[in-house]
Amino acid sequence: MPQVFDTMPELVGSLDTDEDSLRWAARDYGDVVHHLPAAVLRPANAADIRTAVAFARQHGLRIVPRGQGHSTGGQAQALGGVVVDMNQLGAIHDVGPDSVVVDAGARWSDVLNATLPRGLTPPVLTDYLELTVGGTLSVGGLGGASHQHGAQTDNVIELEVITPEGALISCSPSENRDVFDAVRAGRGRNGIITRARLRLVPAPDTVRWHRLRYGTVAELLEDQQHLVVTDAFDYVEGQLKVRDGEDVAELEAVSFVETTSGSGDLDDLFFREVDSETADYWDFVNRLAAGEPVLRGAGLWDSPHPWCNLLVPGTAAPAVLHQIASELGPELYSDFGLALAYPVRTDRITTPLLALPDDDIVFLVAALRYAPAGAAETVKAMQLANDVLVASTLRAGGTLYLDPL
Numbered sequence: 091m092p093q094v095f096d097t098m099p100e101l102v103g104s105l106d107t108d109e110d111s112l113r114w115a116a117r118d119y120g121d122v123v124h125h126l127p128a129a130v131l132r133p134a135n136a137a138d139i140r141t142a143v144a145f146a147r148q149h150g151l152r153i154v155p156r157g158q159g160h161s162t163g164g165q166a167q168a169l170g171g172v173v174v175d176m177n178q179l180g181a182i183h184d185v186g187p188d189s190v191v192v193d194a195g196a197r198w199s200d201v202l203n204a205t206l207p208r209g210l211t212p213p214v215l216t217d218y219l220e221l222t223v224g225g226t227l228s229v230g231g232l233g234g235a236s237h238q239h240g241a242q243t244d245n246v247i248e249l250e251v252i253t254p255e256g257a258l259i260s261c262s263p264s265e266n267r268d269v270f271d272a273v274r275a276g277r278g279r280n281g282i283i284t285r286a287r288l289r290l291v292p293a294p295d296t297v298r299w300h301r302l303r304y305g306t307v308a309e310l311l312e313d314q315q316h317l318v319v320t321d322a323f324d325y326v327e328g329q330l331k332v333r334d335g336e337d338v339a340e341l342e343a344v345s346f347v348e349t350t351s352g353s354g355d356l357d358d359l360f361f362r363e364v365d366s367e368t369a370d371y372w373d374f375v376n377r378l379a380a381g382e383p384v385l386r387g388a389g390l391w392d393s394p395h396p397w398c399n400l401l402v403p404g405t406a407a408p409a410v411l412h413q414i415a416s417e418l419g420p421e422l423y424s425d426f427g428l429a430l431a432y433p434v435r436t437d438r439i440t441t442p443l444l445a446l447p448d449d450d451i452v453f454l455v456a457a458l459r460y461a462p463a464g465a466a467e468t469v470k471a472m473q474l475a476n477d478v479l480v481a482s483t484l485r486a487g488g489t490l491y492l493d494p495l
């Protein structure tokens with residue numbers, strides 16, 4: 091144990107400095123940045139975190155919360171400092187008629203497992219549900235329902251936060267508003283979220299799920315913009331990929347059958363083909379779970395993921411997506427990679443730290459690249475391709491999503 095921790099007050103949980111713990115905290119889903127901390131706090135309660143935050147402040151150490159570690163650029167790492175393993179505190183508390191109280195280390199799948207039996211769901215979910223509530227609230231949390239409901243940070247009623255000074259406080263739009271605004275999308279640097287009261291809405295039992303295939307990227311984008319403006323579907327998300335040597339431009343347009351607010355109307359759209367099915371709501375929102383074993387089997391789950399997440403003004407989206415379409419393929423994405431484009435209406439976003447481009451509709455564009463283990467040159471080529479995308483996005487007035495503050 092480094093000497094600096096000799097005077098750490100007693101904890102109920104543990105402060106771990108063994109090699110396995112430090113290596114765990116120095117690795118994330120990106121597997122590109124590896125910063126070794128000096129210690130990992132495994133808290134038994136919020137009081138342990140308060141103790142560690144106050145101690146770190148006194149000794150000039152960085153202290154950074156970590157959820158599932160699904161960041162791709164070291165956002166949850168603390169070089170020479172203390173990483174707080176928030177997974178230790180993941181309980182689900184009260185499920186009420188329109189909200190649920192959860193510990194920040196709970197995953198969104200845990201939240202749904204508690205709320206769906208009561209016919210309730212958070213209005214916005216990330217595509218992958220094995221991320222922690224604290225982890226996505228500290229970046230924004232955007233999904234296919236963001237064109238209607240904004241980010242996950244816009245659907246939080248109240249938070250319990252440990253401030254950088256070590257105080258435990260409640261905050262909401264009407265109480266300690268400055269803290270509420272600083273921690274939502276605050277990347278864990280303006281306070282540690284320990285508990286959240288999340289808004290819930292009625293969940294449908296089933297969804298009507300359309301996969302629309304397009305001949306051009308321009309048509310795909312035009313339809314996305316149209317569907318966002320007309321509010322015709324509850325979930326809208328575009329994707330570009332190459333499969334079996336063929337370019338695919340696809341739009342998922344989904345109606346929540348019993349609770350839908352839109353028409354679910356496919357008339358007047360530019361798609362060339364459509365596959366439609368009715369699915370259970372849970373099977374739809376949990377659809378990425380099936381991909382994990384496939385990627386593991388291909389050796390691409392625990393390998394580097396130099397991902398690039400951009401917020402692109404609607405006006406610049408055609409150029410950025412054309413650029414992505416021209417580089418798609420095994421070399422810069424592997425056989426499994428793809429690019430996603432989630433349309434977001436900026437008037438639905440109220441989170442001050444979620445820096446959006448100046449446009450009515452913006453796209454979260456995610457270039458999801460998978461490199462095999464031990465292929466440093468491939469990772470470098472992917473990073474260079476990301477640099478090009480970032481430069482053209484910033485030139486067009488776009489911003490970066492998920493980057494460290």
Ligand SMILES: Cc1cc2nc3c(=O)[nH]c(=O)nc-3n(C[C@H](O)[C@H](O)[C@H](O)COP(=O)(O)OP(=O)(O)OC[C@H]3O[C@@H](n4cnc5c(N)ncnc54)[C@H](O)[C@@H]3O)c2cc1C
Nearest residue numbers: 157158159160161216217218222224225228232277278283
């Ligand atoms: C497969 C996959 C799918 C994804 N899909 C989406 C998607 O659909 N939409 C989307 O918006 N994003 C998506 N993301 C990105 C994801 O939302 C972020 O990377 C998120 O931060 C990861 O959550 P985590 O629990 O792994 O957090 P970590 O990676 O552990 O931490 C991320 C950040 O949150 C901070 N943090 C963690 N816990 C707390 C806390 N309790 N209080 C304050 N700060 C905290 C950390 O310090 C760090 O800055 C996806 C990522 C992956 C790997």
